[in-house]
Amino acid sequence: MGRQPCCDKVGLKKGPWTADEDKKLINFILTNGQCCWRSVPKLAGLLRCGKSCRLRWINYLRPDLKRGLLSDDEEKLVIHLHAQLGNRWSKIASHMAGRTDNEIKNHWNTHIKKKLKKMGIDPTTHQPLPSPAVDQPPPESERTESKSITFEQSTISTDDSINDDKIIESNDVLLVSSSDFCIDEIPVIGPHEILLPPPLPDQSSPTTSCSSSCSSGGASWPNAMGVAQSFEDYCSEIVNIDIWEQDFGDVFDLLGDYESDLKGEDAMNLESSWEMMIGDDQI
DNA sequence: AAGAGCTGCAACCGCTCATGA
DNA sequence: ATCATGAGCGGTTGCAGCTCT
Structure with a gap:
């Protein structure tokens, strides 16, 4: 049996995240912390795959991120x-x-x-x-x-x-x-x-x-x-x-x-x- | 002013690796 | 040993904004 894909791609949204999606993800992680990314989209009410949520959080939403060009x-x-x-x-x-x-x-x-x-x-x-x-x-x-x-x-x-x-x-x-x-x-x-x-x-x-x-x-x-x-x-x-x-x-x-x-x-x-x-x- | 081309960045894809059950 | 999962990586794409002609 092969490896299960990280997400069911049917019906999942791709492309740029909206402010509403960001807010849902932030609120979810604020409430629940970072755990089991696979289940995050379902629990947070997002039509995204877990991997996408993780990337969005790590690369963009984390509050400790600096913004702008590298100095x-x-x-x-x-x-x-x-x-x-x-x-x-x-x-x-x-x-x-x-x-x-x-x-x-x-x-x-x-x-x-x-x-x-x-x-x-x-x-x-x-x-x-x-x-x-x-x-x-x-x-x-x-x-x-x-x-x-x-x-x-x-x-x-x-x-x-x-x-x-x-x-x-x-x-x-x-x-x-x-x-x-x-x-x-x-x-x-x-x-x-x-x-x-x-x-x-x-x-x-x-x-x-x-x-x-x-x-x-x-x-x-x-x-x-x-x-x-x-x-x-x-x-x-x-x-x-x-x-x-x-x-x-x-x-x-x-x-x-x-x-x-x-x-x-x-x-x-x-x-x-x-x-x-x-x-x-x-x- | 307008279209073409370029640039930078966010995001995705497919893969490997590490880990724990 | 096998499988599921998350982490990490290199490569790539798509698009908005900028520059050039």
């Missing part, structure tokens, strides 16, 4: 996590409170992929794309051996012998480079220098808030040395991450702190989210 900080975090986890969107989403795997996947496919490709970075491997993908390589006369830092060359030891002067040199290269990102100019960084998301919005650091960075237009992110850098520069550093996989325990510990902060922030917004969604009288 620059979140985008950075997605790239960080994708470099380590690959296309495991749910794992990535689990590190980003208020965001869903579907949302992150969509954002990755529509925004981040393009950005990385434009910068000559393979979004799948986070490695430089083969040279033909890089637009208009500079003339031979303009290339210098010393400037080129390949990934093979970047495979350096992870001890503390990384010379700060060298990093400054690399940063200098970046500073003098044009706005067109060149993978040959990636600075070498150590695991202790891997960038973490800037502090979340809080009372003590208002300038790092999402809204401020988003509204400012050209957001800049501090590198390991606290120097403001562009998105391109930032990405040029993170593509080196997998070189030091063994050192990522500390990084993920810190990412965990980041997640905790997000949760705290979201908790504050929880009630207002519900109010907006279903009205004060139903809370």
Whole structure:
């Protein structure tokens, strides 16, 4: 006997959810909690399959969801996590409170992929794309051996012998480079220098808030040395991450702190989210 | 102004995997 | 061992809104 389909498709509604359907689902889950999705549509009075209800709840109706585009900080975090986890969107989403795997996947496919490709970075491997993908390589006369830092060359030891002067040199290269990102100019960084998301919005650091960075237009992110850098520069550093996989325990510990902060922030917004969604009288 | 083409996002589909009865 | 179920995933579709010509 084969597996029973998740729902009887005859007579079930498909396509966009209406406000009335949303309200029914919200009210049901508020009253009963999340349980046995298969029975949810029947009990909630919805002509939807359980899977559709679950997706609608997880991807859209959950009160702890953030709305709107991913902030620059979140985008950075997605790239960080994708470099380590690959296309495991749910794992990535689990590190980003208020965001869903579907949302992150969509954002990755529509925004981040393009950005990385434009910068000559393979979004799948986070490695430089083969040279033909890089637009208009500079003339031979303009290339210098010393400037080129390949990934093979970047495979350096992870001890503390990384010379700060060298990093400054690399940063200098970046500073003098044009706005067109060149993978040959990636600075070498150590695991202790891997960038973490800037502090979340809080009372003590208002300038790092999402809204401020988003509204400012050209957001800049501090590198390991606290120097403001562009998105391109930032990405040029993170593509080196997998070189030091063994050192990522500390990084993920810190990412965990980041997640905790997000949760705290979201908790504050929880009630207002519900109010907006279903009205004060139903809370 | 209008139609075509493009873009981004919500939603769906079909599949695998994990888990518990 | 088998089956039902939910979770998760990659791929895809449909549509509204935007941009281009």
